[in-house]
Amino acid sequence: MTFFSVNGTAAIRRDNRAQAAADPGPVLQVSKLEVTYYTDLGRAKALDDVSFTLEAGQKLGMVGESGSGKSTLALAMMRMIKPPGRIEGGQVFVGDTELMSLSEDGMRRARLNKVAYIPQGAMNSLNPVIRIGAQMVDAIKAHMPQESRKAINDRCVHALRSVDLDPGVFHMYAHELSGGMKQRVCIAIGILLEPQVIIADEPTSALDVVTQRQVMETIDRVQDQINAAVILIGHDMGLMAQFVDKVAVMYAGRLVEVSSVREMFTDPKHPYARALISSLPNLDNKGVFRGIPGLAPSLLQLPGGCAFHPRCPYAMPACTSDRPEVLTLEHGRRVACHLFDAEAPHGQPA
Amino acid sequence: MANLLELRNVSKIYTRGLTHAHPTVALRDMSLTLKDDEPTILTVAGESGSGKTTLAMLLLGFIDPTMGEILYKGRNITSLTGAERLAYRREVQAVFQDPFAVFNPFYTVDHLLTVPIRQFKLARSKVQARSLMEEALTAVGLRPEDVLGRFPHQLSGGQRQRINVARALLLRPRLLIADEPVSMVDASLRANILETLRNLQRDYGVSIIYITHDLTTAYHIAKSIIVLYRGSVMEAGDVDAVIKSPQHPYTQLLVDSIPWPNLDQRWGEHPIIARESGSTGSSDACPFMSRCPKAMDICKARPPLYQITASQVAACYLYDKQPELVAERLSELLPA
Numbered sequence: 084m085t086f087f088s089v090n091g092t093a094a095i096r097r098d099n100r101a102q103a104a105a106d107p108g109p110v111l112q113v114s115k116l117e118v119t120y121y122t123d124l125g126r127a128k129a130l131d132d133v134s135f136t137l138e139a140g141q142k143l144g145m146v147g148e149s150g151s152g153k154s155t156l157a158l159a160m161m162r163m164i165k166p167p168g169r170i171e172g173g174q175v176f177v178g179d180t181e182l183m184s185l186s187e188d189g190m191r192r193a194r195l196n197k198v199a200y201i202p203q204g205a206m207n208s209l210n211p212v213i214r215i216g217a218q219m220v221d222a223i224k225a226h227m228p229q230e231s232r233k234a235i236n237d238r239c240v241h242a243l244r245s246v247d248l249d250p251g252v253f254h255m256y257a258h259e260l261s262g263g264m265k266q267r268v269c270i271a272i273g274i275l276l277e278p279q280v281i282i283a284d285e286p287t288s289a290l291d292v293v294t295q296r297q298v299m300e301t302i303d304r305v306q307d308q309i310n311a312a313v314i315l316i317g318h319d320m321g322l323m324a325q326f327v328d329k330v331a332v333m334y335a336g337r338l339v340e341v342s343s344v345r346e347m348f349t350d351p352k353h354p355y356a357r358a359l360i361s362s363l364p365n366l367d368n369k370g371v372f373r374g375i376p377g378l379a380p381s382l383l384q385l386p387g388g389c390a391f392h393p394r395c396p397y398a399m400p401a402c403t404s405d406r407p408e409v410l411t412l413e414h415g416r417r418v419a420c421h422l423f424d425a426e427a428p429h430g431q432p433a
Numbered sequence: 434m435a436n437l438l439e440l441r442n443v444s445k446i447y448t449r450g451l452t453h454a455h456p457t458v459a460l461r462d463m464s465l466t467l468k469d470d471e472p473t474i475l476t477v478a479g480e481s482g483s484g485k486t487t488l489a490m491l492l493l494g495f496i497d498p499t500m501g502e503i504l505y506k507g508r509n510i511t512s513l514t515g516a517e518r519l520a521y522r523r524e525v526q527a528v529f530q531d532p533f534a535v536f537n538p539f540y541t542v543d544h545l546l547t548v549p550i551r552q553f554k555l556a557r558s559k560v561q562a563r564s565l566m567e568e569a570l571t572a573v574g575l576r577p578e579d580v581l582g583r584f585p586h587q588l589s590g591g592q593r594q595r596i597n598v599a600r601a602l603l604l605r606p607r608l609l610i611a612d613e614p615v616s617m618v619d620a621s622l623r624a625n626i627l628e629t630l631r632n633l634q635r636d637y638g639v640s641i642i643y644i645t646h647d648l649t650t651a652y653h654i655a656k657s658i659i660v661l662y663r664g665s666v667m668e669a670g671d672v673d674a675v676i677k678s679p680q681h682p683y684t685q686l687l688v689d690s691i692p693w694p695n696l697d698q699r700w701g702e703h704p705i706i707a708r709e710s711g712s713t714g715s716s717d718a719c720p721f722m723s724r725c726p727k728a729m730d731i732c733k734a735r736p737p738l739y740q741i742t743a744s745q746v747a748a749c750y751l752y753d754k755q756p757e758l759v760a761e762r763l764s765e766l767l768p769a
Binding site: 148149150261262288290291292293294295296319320321322323324325326344345348349360362363364365366369371372373374375381 | 482650691
């Protein structure tokens with residue numbers, strides 16, 4: 084049984100293919116995204132000049148400390164930032180559609196359809212008094228009011244099958260499922276309309292290792308089937324090593340390094356990325372805890388220049404005064420650090 | 434020598450339904466001893482539903498065992514009264530998993546720290562209370578001025594969890610039961626919290642029961658480990674031995690699923706046999722039998738613990754040539 088046997092689904096799939104053939108460019112393009120929270124204590128710039136691209140079928144891992152802006156980035160891409168937060172600028176292209184310029188209603192239709200967001204602790208967001216199936220049907224009806232009941236049901240059953248759940252789950256309540264199953268239900272809802280981009284915010288943070296592996300393998304397989312780009316937000320570098328193709332490191336609202344997963348783990352460039360990699364536990368360094376010294380800066384009072392300089396072992400005078408621009412190094416790696424000013428031949432912001 | 438805490442053949446069984454009682458064994462015949470003079474860090478590992486949290490609840494006296502007894506300094510914890518009970522409450526502290534659920538959203542975080550200070554009369558003045566709070570917060574890597582006076586929703590998960598550790602620190606406990614303390618905390622802060630816990634053990638002589646599903650952190654912090662599955666001990670022993678050469682098929686599956694931050698150490702190729710239904714089959718069988726790739730006919734009877742080396746046991750018939758170990762003596766082979 085194939086996943087794409089439903090008529091409507093197949094049509095979408097063909098559209099995607101046609102689009103991909105005509106335009107081999109990245110499926111997701113975020114440029115200069117900025118978000119500010121206006122709090123009583125002052126302005127906090129939660130996202131500052133964040134730009135990156137992602138191709139269909141690629142997996143990007145977004146790592147950083149809590150408060151570094153990972154979840155804000157996801158919310159901004161969904162245009163779900165609530166006051167006192169505001170999206171101050173920037174563009175997000177999914178395929179040819181620019182999300183930031185859509186109308187409210189257009190954006191509502193784009194959510195789940197073009198970009199699906201699986202929030203942190205999604206499994207706790209299932210309604211406990213409504214059957215799983217009804218919640219899935221709800222999501223489809225909001226986007227496809229004309230769809231026949233049979234087509235909707237088929238779509239749900241296929242989504243459940245593709246995340247390895249028994250179609251019987253359709254008639255169950257959330258409390259009848261285990262944590263891993265609930266998480267997979269949320270993934271199933273996320274892929275109902277076959278979005279081009281899936282953003283998963285810590286999809287496995289409350290699950291044990293075996294279930295975690297199962298859920299990640301599910302996401303992997305589902306992504307292959309619909310050829311979506313996946314952004315995995317998290318702080319578990321181990322999971323990143325096992326799962327993603329590219330790693331982006333965020334610090335105080337900025338992307339400080341974007342590298343392929345192998346380069347990130349073998350030769351991290353940015354001093355924060357280096358500290359992050361060397362703080363990882365493995366089998367050889369038992370009992371050695373190498374946390375990153377210092378505390379994450381408060382977004383309300385960011386240090387001048389590079390926000391990392393008070394904690395950075397390589398800090399130079401320039402770091403306290405000049406904000407490092409994002410440089411493009413070899414293999415398309417992007418780093419925002421003065422250490423590499425000389426290395427980047429053009430020194431241009433990417 | 435008096436034992437700090439002793440579990441004697443403790444079982445916890447939950448029943449459901451009145452006429453057709455349907456028992457769920459959350460913890461089966463667990464015996465464990467923690468010595469007063471040898472502070473140690475013991476990991477209890479297992480996936481969800483393995484009975485880890487039931488064990489924590491039993492140790493904290495939140496629920497009563499169905500069978501067996503729990504002794505604190507030689508006294509059954511259900512019969513403690515007055516000053517003894519207060520001492521037990523102070524000396525056995527907990528850090529829970531979910532830093533989002535343990536705070537009362539109507540109070541600032543100061544409340545969480547001042548209540549124990551008042552309850553146990555730790556400070557003689559407000560100034561002293563304040564300095565105790567600041568000291569504890571600094572010890573877990575927080576800036577007191579950043580968190581005091583804030584409401585829980587203004588803080589990140591990592592900050593909240595460190596406030597919980599600070600609260601426990603404040604009371605200078607003898608035993609800390611840490612139920613998944615770092616599962617919701619950043620990787621870079623994990624190291625700091627784990628180091629705080631280890632220093633607590635080393636410098637203040639606090640024993641720690643570290644309950645987790647994360648074998649990487651368990652490996653780094655603990656000396657010994659007990660692997661639970663559906664309420665039964667599957668494997669136990671020295672943490673190095675168990676994680677580097679797991680013997681029980683279940684432990685092998687667990688270790689195989691650890692996402693090591695190492696590109697050349699990929700997840701194992703074995704497909705996972707999912708446990709989707711709650712059906713347990715016969716309650717006398719090895720609990721892992723339905724998922725076990727090496728299940729045999731003999732597994733329909735519950736295996737005893739077989740001693741594989743001086744500091745490693747596994748409850749599996751694959752090792753039935755080895756000497757058996759009675760469950761009551763499990764603690765003797767866990768290194769302190």
